[in-house]
Amino acid sequence: MTAVAAPAATRVNDFAIKLANVNGTGSASANSLVMEAIFRMGVPVSGKNLFPSNIQGLPTWYEIRVNHSGFVGRVQRYDLAVAMNAQTIERDIAEVTSAGFVLYDSTFPLDSRLFREDVTYLGIPLARLCNEHFDRARDRILMKNIAYAGALVALLGIEPQVLDVLLDDKFARKLQLRQANHLALQLGMDYARDTFDCPLPIQVRRMPSSESILIDGNTAAALGCVYAGATVAAWYPITPSTSLMDAFTRFCERFRRDPETGRNNYLIIQAEDELAALGIVVGAAWNGARAFTATSGPGLSLMNEILGLAYYAEIPAVLIDVQRTGPSTGMPTRTQQSDILECAYASHGDTKHILLFPGNPFECFEFAARSFDLAERFQTPVIMLSDLDVGMNDWVVPKLTWNDAYIPDRGIVLDADMLERLQAFHRYSKLDAEFVAARTLPGVSPLGAYFARGSGHTEDGVYTEFPDEYQKVVDRLAQKHAAAARHMPEPVIERREGARIGLVTVGGCDLAVREAIHNLDQIGVQAGYMRVRGFPFGRSVQAFLDEHERILVVEQNRDAQLRTLLTLETAVNKSKLGSVLAYGGYPLSAEPVVDAVLQLEGS
Amino acid sequence: MTAVAAPAATRVNDFAIKLANVNGTGSASANSLVMEAIFRMGVPVSGKNLFPSNIQGLPTWYEIRVNHSGFVGRVQRYDLAVAMNAQTIERDIAEVTSAGFVLYDSTFPLDSRLFREDVTYLGIPLARLCNEHFDRARDRILMKNIAYAGALVALLGIEPQVLDVLLDDKFARKLQLRQANHLALQLGMDYARDTFDCPLPIQVRRMPSSESILIDGNTAAALGCVYAGATVAAWYPITPSTSLMDAFTRFCERFRRDPETGRNNYLIIQAEDELAALGIVVGAAWNGARAFTATSGPGLSLMNEILGLAYYAEIPAVLIDVQRTGPSTGMPTRTQQSDILECAYASHGDTKHILLFPGNPFECFEFAARSFDLAERFQTPVIMLSDLDVGMNDWVVPKLTWNDAYIPDRGIVLDADMLERLQAFHRYSKLDAEFVAARTLPGVSPLGAYFARGSGHTEDGVYTEFPDEYQKVVDRLAQKHAAAARHMPEPVIERREGARIGLVTVGGCDLAVREAIHNLDQIGVQAGYMRVRGFPFGRSVQAFLDEHERILVVEQNRDAQLRTLLTLETAVNKSKLGSVLAYGGYPLSAEPVVDAVLQLEGS
Amino acid sequence: MPSITKPLVPLLDLPRNSIGLTQREYEGAMSTLCAGCGHDSITAALVQALWELDVQPHMIAKLSGIGCSSKTTAYFAGTAHGFNSVHGRMAAIATGAAAANRDLLYIGVSGDGDSLSIGLGQLIHAMRRNVRLMYVIENNGVYGLTKGQFSASADLGAVLKHGQKNLYAPIDPVGVGLAIGATFLARSFSGDKQQLIPILKAAAMHRGFALVDVLSPCVTFNDHEGSTKSYRYMRQHEVQATEADFIPFRTEVTASIPSGGVQSVTMHDGSVLHFRAAPPDYDPTDRVSVMRYLQERHEAGEVVTGVLYVDEEAPSLHELTNTTETPLVKLPHEALCPGSEALERLQRSWM
Amino acid sequence: MPSITKPLVPLLDLPRNSIGLTQREYEGAMSTLCAGCGHDSITAALVQALWELDVQPHMIAKLSGIGCSSKTTAYFAGTAHGFNSVHGRMAAIATGAAAANRDLLYIGVSGDGDSLSIGLGQLIHAMRRNVRLMYVIENNGVYGLTKGQFSASADLGAVLKHGQKNLYAPIDPVGVGLAIGATFLARSFSGDKQQLIPILKAAAMHRGFALVDVLSPCVTFNDHEGSTKSYRYMRQHEVQATEADFIPFRTEVTASIPSGGVQSVTMHDGSVLHFRAAPPDYDPTDRVSVMRYLQERHEAGEVVTGVLYVDEEAPSLHELTNTTETPLVKLPHEALCPGSEALERLQRSWM
Ligand SMILES: Cc1ncc(C[n+]2csc(CCOP(=O)(O)OP(=O)(O)O)c2C)c(N)n1
Ligand SMILES: Cc1ncc(C[n+]2csc(CCOP(=O)(O)OP(=O)(O)O)c2C)c(N)n1
Ligand code: SF4
Ligand code: SF4
């Protein structure tokens, strides 16, 4: 069948497409190629990879959202679907908006039951084209992907030369592959141009390029650790945190090798499990190194005991939890924000931790670096809660910057001279207004020795079982944690004239919630916006809660964990707090937020 | 110096004494001997063992509280101190009430700095007496303890024949030891009678004996597990839970050995760590056995990951957490109630568990048995939170009873016939009004097979990554947990006419809080009483909170963990909730509770 | 991958075992592993071994941890209960299951990451308790499911696609088993079904804990040049120490056992396991000589396969703990609850 | 217990080592262990060994887990930093510490429960990484601090005071170390200071991970008749495979080395470790023969003590990972932070 020009009006730089593939067929690179091309045309775009916890043969999707105003959060329906997976084609076609498009491989006839009156089908004989032009079986499979990418270039009006450049960069050193890719791309473009009237009503048009970059949160966080001066890293592989350590390793190989000696100014240990990973970090931090680990839910649970040790023995430790869908193994390749409560109070006994909540890769870089300052200043574990969406998907964010005047905040660390001058060194007694005690590093001098322990201890670190001595120390720990509030990153707040409702959210929900607020504004409904970025909460968080009659806490978990934390750790009256919960494992989109606000307004 | 009869008026069955010793010198048996004797005279008594996390040479105390009205919670000052430990004698004497008594070994002169004008010193040459009458070094040390016990018998007016019986029972099969003990006891008694005018104003007088027993919570809990039909137990040694598994082992050897074959109807495994211990329990429970483990804080933290697995795969598992002072290793031999929050939400992702809070050994027996019914009915982990005070100290409680008509609640378990009749078996879809699904046990029949997994699954237990299928199951889990509220033990509530203040507490705080309410009543201040005994909370908990203007939550931790749970899981307005927190590691006493209420009344 | 061909052949003409079942009844769900993954060959071998053993499929209990390898419990014995638990703890969970019901056949499937890193402590202690459990390690030297990091069994100096080099000596589960007194240790290769099947059968019949370390190439992350877990390497370096040739009593085919250098071990259930020793002096019951032989071959760069060590004398967990014959799960409550009178009596001493 | 005699002797007349310190400076807090506990004798040996090694006490880092044994890090080198961590994870924590600062002397003290049950995985993997760490197991076959349950090193058939019998074969850390390629394995007895001290010195100088398994009777829970961890048993069954006789280069006293059957190993720092082999053919560098010998002696009911295996060739963690000579903790921020320009350059490819 030939293309029927869709009745829909032209929509420039404002559409969403979904690419449905089978994992392990090499579609990933083709998909990101399209997304990157759009990015290079200066158009705000996002690419979300919905991949299975499997290596080959299961369904995988890639969603591209293009939006001139920067609202590139996830949507739930698509203007165009590239349907390359027979297992899911029915669902995939069903998700196309009315008057939308379906691109499929017409080498094989499409099951008639899959036809919809209200969408346009763009059949392209991808398999046939590739079989005609490529000999190696491997190429025939891989190049199908590049071919549909080529077709999209034509259909969406993407500038072909942008792709030429991309391919040339990508395969700079691989002539043969480069040629193959160019050919496949051309095949798709030509076929589309010859067969359909291109571009479709949904199309891309160059915008003035901004100073932004395309980066995923794990890469950014790893870079933050490098810049903060982390020297020891220990980890145990787990999706979706693995790529963070991979990136840290790459950056260290590039930036941390002594030019003269060729020796490494870092040490990364792939531990035997997460207990060891955090143990290594705690040992290194006790010894004075900036050390961190990255993990996800199951690893976090295994780290509970040692987190309590670090809290009580007052040892800095940085832990990055890239959250995924729980409980238990859950859905390892789906996103969620469901470790908030466990992170806040991890371990038995009375414990409280410092948390950071980056909302995008830019903040992953910034907060990762900041974690080390906070951990060392307050001599306690700091947990940065990222998630799969923020950590593994490519985001368009402002260029990262670094202030070369930065000096690491090591907190109160006494050196040999200070110890000399000091009358006596009390490891665990309040030394500053923020209830922090002075620490020393092993090897400093005979005067600096103390005994770190997770057992009851006096202000000198001596073992005790006397209530008063024990309480002195644990009371200070509570005060210390409270004092950290002043040092947390401020929440992002956008007040709106006459808004009775305030939307409070966290992390990667950012874009979708902003979009919701924008859409609500279009229909004359106002809502304030706050995204918390650290725990303990500071004054501004309290202020925002107080300013609004009703609060809706938007988060990606079943049990309203952020709402829980706000209920417990601010003075807010919980009856004021409502929830918008999205926890199916996909990144948040604006619709449910809009609906919830309207419902509340209605009531 | 000779005894000056204290001016104080005679106080019958209402006093407290503290025995200060060095651990590893065999004082424990002598101390409990005195306490048991008082118990056998029908007088309400408690004996609290404040021992160090050490095997030999550190301070250890034993506190005996005698109170005719049954208020035998801990006190902070003592009418009589037996000062046998030079390391702590200063503190020990300081804690004696004015007009109180100090019993010490006068073989060696007492440091004059230890003299107080307002107390009476009872010097007894214990070492000399024992050296004169015993030859073996071991006896000379051990018998000193029995000798001061003898002195106390005379000084407190305990019936000697009660002790004769006790010793005869105790050393029924050990003639020589029996004689030695009798002799030492006599030496102490005689010396006291000859030297001081006995009995002292603080004295014991027989009361009509009630149907009560003397028992510790760990023994009672172990017995509860035996009666509930637990067949598999796995554990890793940790104070203060160890004695629970020791007792379970003893009871099994006694009650679970097949008379004919001599084979065991149980299997107890000392695991390599707590991860394995809970793993073994989960494996056994998946297979249909009633299985449990007992641990304390550090073990609980290590069990976090597998708790999440049991929650999500819906496997019954009983965990008894005998709480101790945290965080980390903390004070292993001191009590606290600081695992409440971790137990309620243990593991990453969205999880919620069923909790039981016994307040004394009687309830340890009852709730331990009940845990298995709840775990199997709701196919989820059940955590019973005991603590060191309840678990390891001897309590006077009503005799335990068992209803022989009891039938274990196995929940919905399909057998081969049911499976035959059933159209199809859906492991994870709601089957009853309480959102519980049907389960089957391995080996039942080819129709009953299902795949248990901690990864995302459909209502049939099939792996899924689709949001809707995933949510169906986790939503049901939340509803199931809520439905369990109806099955929790009711809170213990005592309303008081015109009480504006309500005291809410948990576990072993029971006695001290009741005593506080009694004392307040004496001075005309009324306070209502509620002790919660299970989570999720039921209607009655909400009702009590609503009925009172102000609520004081009395608990033994720093961070007000019960108050936190009430704030989150009831509709109460948290501004109404105040706290009384005692977390130094010693059992609660009434004083701080009285003070807090008066302060609140004052304001 | 048996489960994939499932739809094609009609059931009728398939051969049946002595309990009247075809191999189909021992198959499971369709595999979702990579085409060519060694793990699927092991699944196929398990299917045939179980079929040949005439076990009732629903009397099998399958347990695993987390990993590509651990997924395979879903791909055989579809009418048996399965438990895909958490990473590294399967040995403990299987121990509990075996404790509760001694009547089932327990098959644990794990990976080298699951067993030799995070789960090493649990594995060793399960071996030490001699829990009756066939424990198969699908050993590929990498963490497949997390995309190919080195596992603790990766070869010293092995190189990953993206150039990373392994710095640490590999942990050999058989060596560890020997050191801590394991009672059944075997090694095989996923590509050698003919050897693997009898080994799996022997393991299934073993009295206690039977460890079967099966080298199983990861075609996606670890089947390249130089990997000692690759098909190529195994084909070149495999040395069969012993060929297990397993004969259940009910079908005496002693005829098939060749004479000379034959070493026989009677399994706890009376069936007999015959070893044809490659080196005529190889004695799989003598720990010391086994250690020496393996160490020597290892230094010669060879991978010794076969049933390498067996001790059928050592009692299993239930025997050690003297538990009753009846599975604990089958005991009626009356047999477990002492009742009110006993409670009354017991409390006298506490009054 | 050295720390207990502390107040008595005036410092002056005590002998001083080459850096002018008396043994006092190597002592720590007063022990709170039971009188007669083997652990205290090990503490005493450590004090003397460290003194003889002329190490600056504050350049020592002491780490331990939880247990009576783990408490002993408080009883020596009082001016050194100590870390009494959590149960079973010390090996990992010490690995991290060693990673951060390669200039300190790391001494880990643990127990058999801490190391062979809950901590077994961590211990094995620390050995595998060959972290430079002297790891002392104060091995008494029981969990002392929790009042005497059996540990994984308890003897098969051993009986506790209250009659319980151990059903499982003991795990021997030396055997496990041999199986997984550890590079320094020694065993000694707390009651034999003369042998223990040179072994501890050798372990301290070892290039990588040095495991010292010291049988250390628990007089309270495990020193009774029939316990192979008792003083009586050790005195009867100890067989010295090798006597370590350690001579740092700076003080060549070769005179004291007898000729004949002497086996010398040069430690990574150039100092030499001499072994006088009890069985003349004993070669502590040949893994296979070591395995055989130990297995044989074990079956003969003997406990072989001495430095049982050494490999000074194997590179340690820092060598394997090629980290810089300067301890990582001493690197200035400039050496670690690439700076804004590099960030600028890096991001070009992402625009
Ligand atoms: C506690 C925990 N940590 C990490 C992971 C992530 N993870 C899943 S599978 C796996 C390793 C699998 O390797 P292996 O056992 O060798 O199986 P393979 O995929 O190679 O067959 C890891 C680290 C997890 N699921 N749980
Ligand atoms: C996670 C955890 N589980 C259990 C304990 C309790 N615990 C303290 S010491 C110890 C065993 C000590 O045995 P070992 O290491 O042999 O030392 P020993 O006392 O015999 O010298 C145990 C189980 C703990 N502290 N932490
Ligand atoms: S990744 Fe490797 S181990 Fe996993 S399925 Fe593919 S081939 Fe098999
Ligand atoms: S209990 Fe045993 S190990 Fe612990 S201090 Fe006493 S003797 Fe030593």
Ligand SMILES: [Mg+2]
């Ligand atoms: Mg693997």
Ligand SMILES: [Mg+2]
């Ligand atoms: Mg021990």
